Amino acid sequence: MQSNDSQTTKAQLVMAWGFVGIPLLWGISQTLLNALQLFK
Amino acid sequence: MATQTENWFSRSRTVARPGYSRWMVPPAALCVHLCIGQAYAYSVFNLPMTKLIGITDSAPDDWKLTELGWIFSIAIFFLGVASAVFGRWVEEGGPRKAMFTAACCWAGGFLISAAGVATHNLWLIYLGYGFLGGIALGIGYISPVSTLIKWFPDRPGMATGMAIMGFGGGAFIASPLSVWLMKQFTTETHIGVMETFIVLGVVYFVFMVVGSIIVRVPPDDWKPEGYVAPKANKLISSNNVYVYDALKTPQFWLIWVVLCVNTTAGIGVLGQASAMSQEMFPGQITPIAAAGLVGLMSLFNMGGRFAWATTSDYLGRRNTYFVFMVLGFILYCLVPYMGSIGSVAGFALCFCIIISMYGGGFATVPAYLRDMFGVRYVGAIHGLLLTAWSAAGIFGPVLVNYIREYNVTHNVPKADAYNTTMYIMAGLFVIGLICNFFVKAVNERYHMKVDDRAMSAATA
Numbered sequence: 001m002q003s004n005d006s007q008t009t010k011a012q013l014v015m016a017w018g019f020v021g022i023p024l025l026w027g028i029s030q031t032l033l034n035a036l037q038l039f040k
Numbered sequence: 041m042a043t044q045t046e047n048w049f050s051r052s053r054t055v056a057r058p059g060y061s062r063w064m065v066p067p068a069a070l071c072v073h074l075c076i077g078q079a080y081a082y083s084v085f086n087l088p089m090t091k092l093i094g095i096t097d098s099a100p101d102d103w104k105l106t107e108l109g110w111i112f113s114i115a116i117f118f119l120g121v122a123s124a125v126f127g128r129w130v131e132e133g134g135p136r137k138a139m140f141t142a143a144c145c146w147a148g149g150f151l152i153s154a155a156g157v158a159t160h161n162l163w164l165i166y167l168g169y170g171f172l173g174g175i176a177l178g179i180g181y182i183s184p185v186s187t188l189i190k191w192f193p194d195r196p197g198m199a200t201g202m203a204i205m206g207f208g209g210g211a212f213i214a215s216p217l218s219v220w221l222m223k224q225f226t227t228e229t230h231i232g233v234m235e236t237f238i239v240l241g242v243v244y245f246v247f248m249v250v251g252s253i254i255v256r257v258p259p260d261d262w263k264p265e266g267y268v269a270p271k272a273n274k275l276i277s278s279n280n281v282y283v284y285d286a287l288k289t290p291q292f293w294l295i296w297v298v299l300c301v302n303t304t305a306g307i308g309v310l311g312q313a314s315a316m317s318q319e320m321f322p323g324q325i326t327p328i329a330a331a332g333l334v335g336l337m338s339l340f341n342m343g344g345r346f347a348w349a350t351t352s353d354y355l356g357r358r359n360t361y362f363v364f365m366v367l368g369f370i371l372y373c374l375v376p377y378m379g380s381i382g383s384v385a386g387f388a389l390c391f392c393i394i395i396s397m398y399g400g401g402f403a404t405v406p407a408y409l410r411d412m413f414g415v416r417y418v419g420a421i422h423g424l425l426l427t428a429w430s431a432a433g434i435f436g437p438v439l440v441n442y443i444r445e446y447n448v449t450h451n452v453p454k455a456d457a458y459n460t461t462m463y464i465m466a467g468l469f470v471i472g473l474i475c476n477f478f479v480k481a482v483n484e485r486y487h488m489k490v491d492d493r494a495m496s497a498a499t500a
Contacts, residue, residue: 008061016067027212035335
């Protein structure tokens with residue numbers, strides 16, 4: 001069995017979560033702006 | 041030591057070393073689920089694809105909406121087929137191989153579809169997005185499930201909820217991104233669907249491959265620091281059930297019905313919310329406001345996946361489904377009343393909670409299966425269970441559309457045309473409640489023996 005030799009750093013965690021989190025937050029903000037039409 | 045058949049994709053090459061943070065796995069899973077969640081936003085291409093020749097209006101040779109509707113249906117059909125057929129392969133091959141395969145199929149589907157648009161050949165799009173994309177959906181959807189459950193034995197609901205939340209959230213990114221891309225590539229003589237497909241295919245491939253690179257499986261018998269296994273509980277099994285033996289248990293089929301009921305109730309209103317809200321509240325809800333309601337429901341669909349699945353770690357899986365069934369019954373009975381008193385806020389609140397439970401049902405079910413059948417084949421069993429989704433995809437819209445049509449043709453006012461459907465949905469929740477009540481611990485004779493475990497480990 002061959003294992004991977006990487007130790008997770010905080011920077012890697014931030015990058016990984018930012019990689020998926022930023023596009024998701026952008027998408028949610030766009031949807032929220034559209035949803036506000038319901039209350040106008 | 042690596043064997044000759046081992047390569048970068050092999051499960052054994054993804055085993056984490058000490059020091060690897062399990063919090064890297066949810067973003068890896070989200071890389072895949074956020075991409076394949078694009079499927080929920082596919083409809084943004086429908087109208088532009090009816091004007092590829094006529095540009096401003098549909099020409100006689102342009103594709104019809106009814107023909108284009110098949111693309112999504114084929115994709116969802118093959119999602120169910122692929123998750124059922126490839127479930128065991130995904131489980132035994134490991135998440136990296138599955139995620140990379142899903143990336144190739146997903147990106148390949150977009151590129152073939154782009155060729156279909158360029159040559160105006162609809163069959164190529166059926167083959168690309170429908171068939172190949174559907175396989176990517178099935179494999180991609182189940183690929184991180186068991187890995188997440190193994191990394192988070194203390195909070196399996198939260199872990200799978202995070203990934204499956206991504207499937208709900210993928211549309212939030214895909215919808216505005218696709219509209220923006222089409223705008224960039226559209227000219228006075230050309231609609232930029234083909235270029236948008238190519239860009240999306242490349243971007244999604246990169247995202248999904250990043251997920252396959254950073255994903256790791258925990259070493260055998262790994263446990264999080266300070267983890268204490270839950271006290272003996274009949275509804276949380278420490279034994280594993282082989283994937284095809286699970287099909288012989290009543291528990292599998294009871295949970296299948298429960299998921300089907302929950303999905304039928306949600307999918308029926310999710311697809312028709314815009315038209316339904318405008319017809320139930322004529323003059324009060326405009327088309328723009330209806331679109332806002334659909335967006336709001338989508339947010340609850342995504343949020344419910346995380347919130348309900350996390351809650352299930354504390355409430356227990358069966359109790360969470362009891363809440364879905366009882367609350368669903370009450371809310372569906374309340375919807376006609378909200379219509380009769382003209383309460384838009386009450387109507388929106390009812391549907392938002394219903395949709396949160398629709399998403400929550402999807403996100404909680406992997407942990408429910410893990411509790412019943414153990415962790416070894418949970419991804420594969422989950423794949424088989426997703427056939428309930430395919431069935432609900434037929435039942436839900438049929439119940440809403442056909443009963444409405446029947447009522448309208450029998451002179452029922454449009455504002456009241458959905459009431460019967462609401463009461464039928466409420467009745468479905470009673471069936472789900474009964475099925476959920478009968479879910480008990482799996483009989484010992486279905487548990488994998490030590491020899492079976494050794495054999496399955498050898499094939500992994």
